[in-house]
Amino acid sequence: MNLKNKLKSVDSLRQFVKRIKIHREYFYDARFMSSHLLDGGRASSHEQYRIMLRVHSLEKGMAYRAPRSFGATKAIALAMMLENAGMDTRASTAYRMGESVLRAWVSFHAERDDRNQDAYETVQRFLDESDDPDVEWCEAGVKTIADRDPGAWAELPFDEFVAxxxxxxxxxxxxxxxxxxxxxxxxxxxxxxxxxxxxxxxxxxxxxxxxxxxxxxxxxxxxxxxxxxxxxxxxxxxxxxxxxxxxxxxxxxxxxxxxxxxxxxxxxxxxxxxxxxxxxxxxxxxxxxxxxxxxxxxxxxxxxxxxLEPSDVVPASVRRNVTEVLRRDASNSVSGVGRGDEASVARTSAS
Incomplete structure (x- = not known):
């Protein structure tokens, strides 16, 4: 056995080297992420991701079961993003999503007594000034899926398809x-x-x-x-x-x-x-x-x-038993979870 193989056979040394490699790889991740985070530049892609984040936030607020007036700061910030966007971003789907969700937000608040009037008027002015009939339509906001019949979904042979x-x-x-x-x-x-x-x-x-x-x-x-x-x-x-x-x-x-x-x-x-x-x-x-x-x-x-060929030979790939994967006892066995105490665990279990 040569020296390299002898060293590999020493568990403590092998584990130490393994951990060094893990730190090296994660250090690369840290440098990489630091260079490209969402707030790392003014490229059109950064702009578009920022817009889509705001769009999603406003859409979620309008989709709540008991929605109320919300999002004044976010709506104004999104309007400013769109107003200052570069040409590439203005030609993107993200930009159309931004304008569309602001229209939905304005419509959502149009008859609400508890709305932020200044924010409402600021966003409405932006939309009035940016209205372009040649811009491709995009329907952001929320939509209603009516007359759903979960029983019909159950008739689909999904298990056979997956299997x-x-x-x-x-x-x-x-x-x-x-x-x-x-x-x-x-x-x-x-x-x-x-x-x-x-x-x-x-x-x-x-x-x-x-x-x-x-x-x-x-x-x-x-x-x-x-x-x-x-x-x-x-x-x-x-x-x-x-x-x-x-x-x-x-x-x-x-x-x-x-x-x-x-x-x-x-x-x-x-x-x-x-x-x-x-x-x-x-x-x-x-x-x-x-x-x-x-x-x-x-x-x-x-x-x-x-x-596909008419026939195939593949590994059996036997799956584990459901009981090995599914855990139903989390509320009874959780201890020392993340930040907080027993009260936080109780809140998590009840959510």
Whole structure:
């Protein structure tokens, strides 16, 4: 046994080195996030994310069960953002969302006796001055979904649909059409998104060189039909993150998007396999540069997809028992949770 292997066999040393590497990777995260946080610049993307955050906040207030007059400060701040926005932002969906939600906010307060009159008039003046008949219509605010019948949803064989999906690595030679991909991405965009910031991107790499780089970098590509699949990378825009507590929010949003995308592809008869991105920071930087992806985006997960063969052989992938995953006893066993005392735990359990 050589010296390197001997050192690896020493548990305490191996654990120490492991922790050093963890600190190194998280230090990179800290520097990266500090450079690209939402308040880190005046780029049009920063403007658009700020607008979408305010839009979401106003929409939530109007959707409460017993809504009241609210949001005067936020509405004025949003109007000022729109008034001072750059040309790229003015041409964006975010800008249209901003104007539209302010119109909804004004309409919401139009007949309320408890409204902030100064804020109401300030926002109304902005809307009157910015009214442009050529701007594409956008319907932000709230909407009512009437005549819902949950019983009808129960008739859908959702369990059969979910159970029929499996991660597939073998694909036929037919290329997945862009129209199918567009529809699947459209459905994936309906996934939950933190404050509706829609920070996730899907980069599909068809260039042979880029495809090879991605295939060789991702984990879990073994057995994937490289020649017949399409392959992509799900990323998130780090400029959308607002504070340190959101450090992992991008990965959560990317995961939600990726799973819906896989189900959407499955619904269209397209097989897919999510490919783990478990790489070092240096490997991630090299991949981002090699694929020409903007440097402020972070890699979350890869995906291969293609038309299914008539039959397939896949790992059984047996799932754990529900009792190993589902916990119903949190209110009886929680101790020392986060900030606060027993009273805070009781409040959490009751919420």
């Amino acid at each position: 029929s999906r499996h991660s597939t690595r073998r694909y036929s030679g037919a290329k997945v059409a862009d129209e199918i991909l567009d529809e699947a991405v459209h459905l994936a965009m309906l996934s939950p998104s933190a404050c509706n910031r829609q920070m996730v991107r899907l980069h599909v790499i068809d260039d042979p060189k880029g495809k090879r780089i991605l295939y060789d970098t991702l984990h879990g590509t073994g057995g994937v039909d490289y020649d017949t699949c399409r392959i992509g990378l799900v990323t998130y825009d780090s400029r959308s993150l607002e504070f340190y507590g959101e450090r992992n929010q991008g990965y959560l949003n990317a995961g939600l998007f990726a799973m819906t995308l896989v189900y959407a592809l499955h619904w269209k008869g397209i097989g897919a396999c999510l490919l783990q991105f478990g790489n070092t920071a240096a490997e991630e930087r090299a991949l981002i540069r090699g694929l020409g992806i903007p440097e402020y985006e972070r890699a979350a997960v890869g995906i291969s997809f293609g038309h």
